[in-house]
Amino acid sequence: MKINKTYRSLLDKSINSMLSAIEIYNKPNFSYREETFAILAVNSWELLFKAILLKQNKYKLRSLYKLTYKKKQNGQDSKVKTPTLNRAGNPKTITINETIIRLEKDKYPINEILKKSIFSLIELRDNSIHFYNEKEISKEMQELGFACIKNYMNFIKRNHIEIDLSNYNFYLMPLAYIDSKIDANAILTEEVSNYMSFVKNQVASSSIDENYDIAISIDVNFKKSNSFDGFSMKFDKNGIPITMSEENIRNNFPLEYKDITTKARLRYVNFKMGKPFNTLMQSIKGDSKLHYRRMLNPNSTSKKPMGKSFYSTNIWQVLDSQFQKK
Known part of the structure; x- marks a missing residue:
């Protein structure tokens, strides 16, 4: 079955962006881990949603463009919309938020919990310049990351997206580096505290869903034992x-x-x-x-x-x- 080249390209870039996010996150010594993961993961979701929107609109690239009314000679808006151009003269594409809005207008609803999970990553991406990347929030960020990857895989499977997940392994590794004994509340920056409050409110205001999560709790217990009855x-x-x-x-x-x-x-x-x-x-x-x-x-x-x-x-x-x- 022949697949539209642009659609295929968006899907390939989406999965590669998510794999890059995971690869960066899994580096043993990387000081901008959480922020980079958020940037690449959000980009992955955006490309995936744009691929779906393109398919929903019979592969018309115009469906992905930011449109504005063309100006008449008298300076008034005409009834014709044209793509907004960037500094290079190419059409600007819509944001991930606008992509979701257009999908839902096309009767392609996005799960509310899934949206809150993505918006939590968007908030981290948009505010990353204010973060000091303190290791005290690493555990919470990893819980968002686990949920993001699970949601990504479930969304692809449930919506029958043309991505073969069997070709890839999805792991977030740095749990071993997180010291859960540190009490972080007293030394978090104001920006980080505000962000954590935002995510907690997102979780608190969400109902339970079997398919999607905002964050997945991490709780590791070590038990000394000489038993081989595991x-x-x-x-x-x-x-x-x-x-x-x-x-x-x-x-x-x-x-x-x-x-x-x-x-x-x-x-x-x-x-x-x-x-x-x-x-x-x-x-x-x-x-x-x-x-x-x-x-x-x-x-x-x-x-x-x-x-x-x-x-x-x-x-x-x-x-x-x-x-x-x-």
């Missing part, structure tokens, strides 16, 4: 293995079977419990990322030991592809 799993064959103790399993697999069926009846218009659903659940049980079976007696020698199944919240991604959401 539960190991991998999201990807090339991924970093994560080992969890039994007490942490329910945090990752919080759903029981009855929780799934109860919510599915409320979530889908065509949900029915029957052979297709049972077959789907059986396949889910074979996926260690979605299902965990806790044994009542781990030392049992029985061929069919007693146990209970628990499921990850990621199960909804599978069910969403099979049933119609309300």
Whole structure:
């Protein structure tokens, strides 16, 4: 299938801008980390939204231009709009805010929580000149970064954008450098404090959404133990293995079977419990990322030991592809 060259270029630049943001953020010693991430991440979102807007308008470049009324000879505005030109004589394109407005006018709504996440990054980008890049806000900035990357991937998947995410790995690394014992409130600059208040208000005024976040909380606990009874799993064959103790399993697999069926009846218009659903659940049980079976007696020698199944919240991604959401 042939894809418009400008549309393809905008998508490619979008993903490359996000990858550049992550690469810069992951450098072990980079003093302008958070601000640079915000600049590149916002640019990535802007390019992505402009690609969608271009497609919505049948690939007419005029849809991306900042337009003003052409002046008549008497100095009055005519009824004709023409592109505003920059100093080089090229048409100016619209801002990310205007792009979102035009998308929504074209009946392409953007999730409210997603917008607040992006606006938080825009605020950081626009105010970065006033920041001293104190490491005391690194954790909060990384929480915004985690949410940004998750939102970016979810948006592409849910809207079937022509970007193959399987070709890329998305990691934010510098968590290891953050000292959570530092009490930062007393030494933050006024500008940074104002910005943090802005983000907190954005979070406080938002409802819970399963697909998008403004910030993702980071809470790392280290536990000394000589036990080898941890539960190991991998999201990807090339991924970093994560080992969890039994007490942490329910945090990752919080759903029981009855929780799934109860919510599915409320979530889908065509949900029915029957052979297709049972077959789907059986396949889910074979996926260690979605299902965990806790044994009542781990030392049992029985061929069919007693146990209970628990499921990850990621199960909804599978069910969403099979049933119609309300």
